Amino acid sequence: MLEKIIPAAGWLRRYRREDLAGDLSAGLIVAVMLVPQGMAYAMLAGLPPVFGLYSSIMPLFVYALFGSSRQLAVGPVAIVSLLTLSGVSAVAEPGSGEFVALAALLALMVGVIQFGLGLVRAGFVVNFLSHAVVSGFTSAAAVVIGLSQLGPLLGVKLEAGHSVLAQLWEAGGRLAEVNPVTLAIGVGSIAALVLFKKISPRFPAPLLVVAASALAVYAFGLEGRGVGIVGEVPGGLPGLSVPALDPGSVVALIPTALTIAFVGFMESIAVAKSIAAKGRYEVDANRELVGLGLANVFGSAFSAYPVTGGFSRSAVNYAAGARTPLASVITAGLVLLTLVLFTPLFYYLPDAVLAVIVMVAVYGLIDAGEPVRLFKVKRADGWALVVTFAVTLLVGIEQGIVVGVAFSLLVFVWRSARPHTTEVGYLPEEDVFRNVNRYPKTRTFPGAFIVRVDASLYFANMAFLKNWLEDAVSARPGLSYLILDFSAVNDVDAVAIETLAEFAKDLRSRGIMLHVAGMKGPVRDVVARSGWPDGLGQNASHLSVKHALRHLDLWPEPNVARLPTA
Amino acid sequence: MLEKIIPAAGWLRRYRREDLAGDLSAGLIVAVMLVPQGMAYAMLAGLPPVFGLYSSIMPLFVYALFGSSRQLAVGPVAIVSLLTLSGVSAVAEPGSGEFVALAALLALMVGVIQFGLGLVRAGFVVNFLSHAVVSGFTSAAAVVIGLSQLGPLLGVKLEAGHSVLAQLWEAGGRLAEVNPVTLAIGVGSIAALVLFKKISPRFPAPLLVVAASALAVYAFGLEGRGVGIVGEVPGGLPGLSVPALDPGSVVALIPTALTIAFVGFMESIAVAKSIAAKGRYEVDANRELVGLGLANVFGSAFSAYPVTGGFSRSAVNYAAGARTPLASVITAGLVLLTLVLFTPLFYYLPDAVLAVIVMVAVYGLIDAGEPVRLFKVKRADGWALVVTFAVTLLVGIEQGIVVGVAFSLLVFVWRSARPHTTEVGYLPEEDVFRNVNRYPKTRTFPGAFIVRVDASLYFANMAFLKNWLEDAVSARPGLSYLILDFSAVNDVDAVAIETLAEFAKDLRSRGIMLHVAGMKGPVRDVVARSGWPDGLGQNASHLSVKHALRHLDLWPEPNVARLPTA
Structure with a gap:
């Protein structure tokens, strides 16, 4: 003592x-x-x-x-x-x-x-x-x-x-x-x-x-x-x-x-x-x-x-x-x-x-x-x-x-405002999803566009992210599904949820369904309090990208043989 | 024009x-x-x-x-x-x-x-x-x-x-x-x-x-x-x-x-x-x-x-x-x-x-x-x-x-300084790794401690993270492997790399090997420029947590039957 x-x-x-x-x-x-x-x-x-x-x-x-x-x-x-x-x-x-x-x-x-x-x-x-x-x-x-x-x-x-x-x-x-x-x-x-x-x-x-x-x-x-x-x-x-x-x-x-x-x-x-x-x-x-x-x-x-x-x-x-x-x-x-x-x-x-x-x-x-x-x-x-x-x-x-x-703090804020965002695809030999530009052997899924967002989402980066997604979606006519991999989204604020819900509504009117995969606990808590899932639609949140693809019948099962799990 | x-x-x-x-x-x-x-x-x-x-x-x-x-x-x-x-x-x-x-x-x-x-x-x-x-x-x-x-x-x-x-x-x-x-x-x-x-x-x-x-x-x-x-x-x-x-x-x-x-x-x-x-x-x-x-x-x-x-x-x-x-x-x-x-x-x-x-x-x-x-x-x-x-x-x-x-910017900085960190385990029915506290059915791996860090790592949160890891490791005698799931680490700075490299060296002297899983491209680029992988040891970075466990012979294969891939 x-x-x-x-x-x-x-x-x-x-x-x-x-x-x-x-x-x-x-x-x-x-x-x-x-x-x-x-x-x-x-x-x-x-x-x-x-x-x-x-x-x-x-x-x-x-x-x-x-x-x-x-x-x-x-x-x-x-x-x-x-x-x-x-x-x-x-x-x-x-x-x-x-x-x-x-x-x-x-x-x-x-x-x-x-x-x-x-x-x-x-x-x-x-x-x-x-x-x-x-x-x-x-x-x-x-x-x-x-x-x-x-x-x-x-x-x-x-x-x-x-x-x-x-x-x-x-x-x-x-x-x-x-x-x-x-x-x-x-x-x-x-x-x-x-x-x-x-x-x-x-x-x-x-x-x-x-x-x-x-x-x-x-x-x-x-x-x-x-x-x-x-x-x-x-x-x-x-x-x-x-x-x-x-x-x-x-x-x-x-x-x-x-x-x-x-x-x-x-x-x-x-x-x-x-x-x-x-x-x-x-x-x-x-x-x-x-x-x-x-x-x-x-x-x-x-x-x-x-x-x-x-x-x-x-x-x-x-x-x-x-x-x-x-x-x-x-x-x-x-x-x-x-x-x-x-x-x-x-x-x-x-x-x-x-x-x-x-x-x-x-x-x-x-x-x-x-x-x-x-x-x-x-x-x-x-x-x-x-x-x-x-x-x-x-x-x-x-x-x-x-x-x-x-x-040094502004640099951190500044970087967070323009987050790294990339299309991911599936690497069959490794059973992981990865950046299609860094891994040429990734395979993609017709009609679906899978995007990994590498940032906590908050008011300062939502405009950037929405523009990025808008441009990417516009460049892909005939798209049916936009799947956002949320595994790297560590936090969200009210503005982020609102913007995404509006974006989802907008996409739906153009025939594109927004799905979210791998949302983590703390983010789910905020989202649940804001009532977003209604705006996004039922069954639009999935445990992982693979779960989302399965839900959308895009996962090539039962031909598991084509995708060896190493 | x-x-x-x-x-x-x-x-x-x-x-x-x-x-x-x-x-x-x-x-x-x-x-x-x-x-x-x-x-x-x-x-x-x-x-x-x-x-x-x-x-x-x-x-x-x-x-x-x-x-x-x-x-x-x-x-x-x-x-x-x-x-x-x-x-x-x-x-x-x-x-x-x-x-x-x-x-x-x-x-x-x-x-x-x-x-x-x-x-x-x-x-x-x-x-x-x-x-x-x-x-x-x-x-x-x-x-x-x-x-x-x-x-x-x-x-x-x-x-x-x-x-x-x-x-x-x-x-x-x-x-x-x-x-x-x-x-x-x-x-x-x-x-x-x-x-x-x-x-x-x-x-x-x-x-x-x-x-x-x-x-x-x-x-x-x-x-x-x-x-x-x-x-x-x-x-x-x-x-x-x-x-x-x-x-x-x-x-x-x-x-x-x-x-x-x-x-x-x-x-x-x-x-x-x-x-x-x-x-x-x-x-x-x-x-x-x-x-x-x-x-x-x-x-x-x-x-x-x-x-x-x-x-x-x-x-x-x-x-x-x-x-x-x-x-x-x-x-x-x-x-x-x-x-x-x-x-x-x-x-x-x-x-x-x-x-x-x-x-x-x-x-x-x-x-x-x-x-x-x-x-x-x-x-x-x-x-x-x-x-x-x-x-x-x-x-x-x-x-x-x-x-x-x-x-509002300080709130963002403040939150990033005390990131959410959690132990994750494997959910066999779903084939995903999740927070052990939110998913009681997750299974863990003897001798290994798998931690997911939900933050970009930079000077302002490294002391917090290191303390968290120190406490968690001290509470688990007989530990052989600390596996850090980096899938949610969107960015790192020089201080983060240095601190982790020192921490890895310190752990090694206590018989615990530090492994990193799912490091993403932009982070790998910074790490490669700083030359950290040498400090961490060869073969300590893996595509995913599952890859890390396989590498460490902790993944219960070939008994795949015990872990159905749903």
Whole structure:
């Protein structure tokens, strides 16, 4: 019972000694990765770096208690950080005290939304995000995030809030102002990170780069030569402080909070599910919403900005041997230790190095192969990806996800409005009915026209279907029977029934009888309620096409020998 | 060839003498109906009454040349008039010169949009309007229109632009100001119209009421007792005047123009199709768009406001014997004659009578039986009607149609996300596979679980389906084969294939083989492009469930005797 509310009660009670080694080493490795990433993502979000560390403590503890994934690494992530910047900067100046307070308020709102959605079991909404949309959105967001770090990398202060093209243009026009020392540190850091990833992927290269660059700035006094540094990072723990619920701010932040609640959950559940599949256990979407929601709510009381489960750190956590959420508890403990003891070490850390850490992390999110694959398999999916990518990149990150979802659902509606419809005939050797165009050996039945409709019938496709049938019937003079194979009609609405009943009446006046075969249960229920069978005539609905043909005396029995049943 | 561009070339060349009598009498009857209705609808639209007559000449001539319906009666209609009022009154004061100019500009914009949509063959968009949405919208619009006439009926000037409830409230609070003579004329007119409709439906009651009431006002000097009258109606023809294309006005009117283009076309094509079905000829949606578009464009050059084909006058036209568009030409000629000769006769016509003509006309548009029927047949359709009705009535007429379309499409998407899925078994007497729950006599096959999925598979329903299958498989220990009957799977996307391939791999590791039966051509094409069959394993796709069972040696042959093929 307790376990149902607090999953931690389960894994703590069943904790096995042999899991400890894996949890300890994974916890340490993720902490080493999280400290620089947390500070870098906080800067991306428009916050002082220390808030990235604050966001890497409380949420991890809370998620470990309430979440259902064993290896999900919760904390600041790139896309949510960018969404925080774009949403809060519309209300307050990035880096200001007001901005910091609003970021915590945003985390509270995101948490409440996620928690509420989890309680009403609305986790299924994530199903409406197709993989194509997620891929296009992630790739575009990675490009936007990467470009947003151009300023600190070059040592140039670029205008925030510009479109991607305008940012590139501005950076190009201000190349003369580039600080060569900053750029050298940045490029050197990129080279080091890429190199280490190739040679020894497990090596904590970001920590090394952080340490080496801070040391270099300190040793050579580079801060005096225009290299931007992190400066004073306040030590110690964040105090408990509930965000002020100013109604105006709450209303202004609602769209951003909804987007982050949705996008953050989506990123998190995707990685949680893929790890759970590898580890052969289940994660529950609604429980995940509750866990992430509480992580954000409690985080916001300790100065955290919105967090979620991230792709890369979760993968590292799993690969490094994490077996239970204890790994995350250890990570959070180490971040806490860092805050208490080691913040003075970050004083000389160059901003450019944090920018590079973001850039290298998001580079891995860009997936150029997916559009190629999707266009090969299904063009509509490929277009959904391209549209989402283009809108996210060129219009805005929040618009991108909305347009992507709408586009992919409209594609589905659009396809359903022009359904595949085909004449079928009988394949004697196989005893099945199949498309006469794909199977040349099918035989047809004189005077009868058998049509398979591959769609649920509803108002948006009835005009198309009726036209198709009209044309086909007109092209076949001397027809006596039109048999509709309904085995692929999964649903009908009132308009469909009405249209078909009228069509049947019209056909009858031209001497053609409409028969329906293989109508399935849910469709029969709707039809029965509408009273259609009267309009269609008695005995016009049959279990299968073969039954219909037998009823119409078109089935060549008793000469069964001519139609071997294989 | 000429006939392809100007359909009139066809019907004029083939004109038969015997059609003339019907066309003449129908043209006359519709004109008698159109003159008072045109003036009444113009007032509803916020225009001086004479503009209703202007809108009843040029558009009729042009539609007769370019339209594809033989009996459609084009001209001012109630719903388009209301949309004109609500759209233009946001920019200009109703009744003012600016308002009149903007109404003509709106007609030009509507015409250009409709003409353009017809050229790019976009007439199919009307398919996305379900009957439920149209019914809810029409009923609500009729209520809004009827209430908008309360002011002239009571002889009270009510504030325009209020919500329905506010209008009722205001009218209730100002009952003391009601002009008793005006109300008596109005109630008397309603009684006369209702009575004549009952006794002699063909009798031109509106013309009689118009004549009698004007005569009464003149004879008893009622205009001096507070009865509002039409007053001076300028005689003669409207001059040629192209609407001024002020960019600000054009931008402000775009949403209204789009709504009218869409709603007007929808009303028109619905009535044109139903009459064409009775008359056994075809109307083409794209040609209708071109015809209505040109009618509005040319109309706008002669002071017309937006027009379309109306329900009631078209029905009267057909019933009165119209055989060709010549009937409309005759109607237009008679309206023109009225403008030249008879406008002084309308001077003493009470506003209340025009209000009554609108009220009685729109009363027939309210359909209370449809929601009852839809809720019986299919609840989702019923809700689409109710939502459209409520939003149209309480929020606004333009929002109503948008919300209705969005709601009905979302219902479709929503249903597709939770597809019907069932275990099927074999019915030996009938030689078909059917739902085991609906057909207790079905037999199943030991070690095999046969599932029919009643849906196209795509990103939004794969999580649901996989969970369903997971639960079902877990509940059946000792399972060796899961056979998916794909005969009702009409389409798949890349996510569906990926999910299924992963699921198959997962099942295999648990000793269960996934087989697919009856995959249809379009689905096979997508699957082949994605390379799934490798992931699924060789020989895992079969022509039918029976083929699959044979392949797995589960089909009890050669004991065919045990399974008679009826």
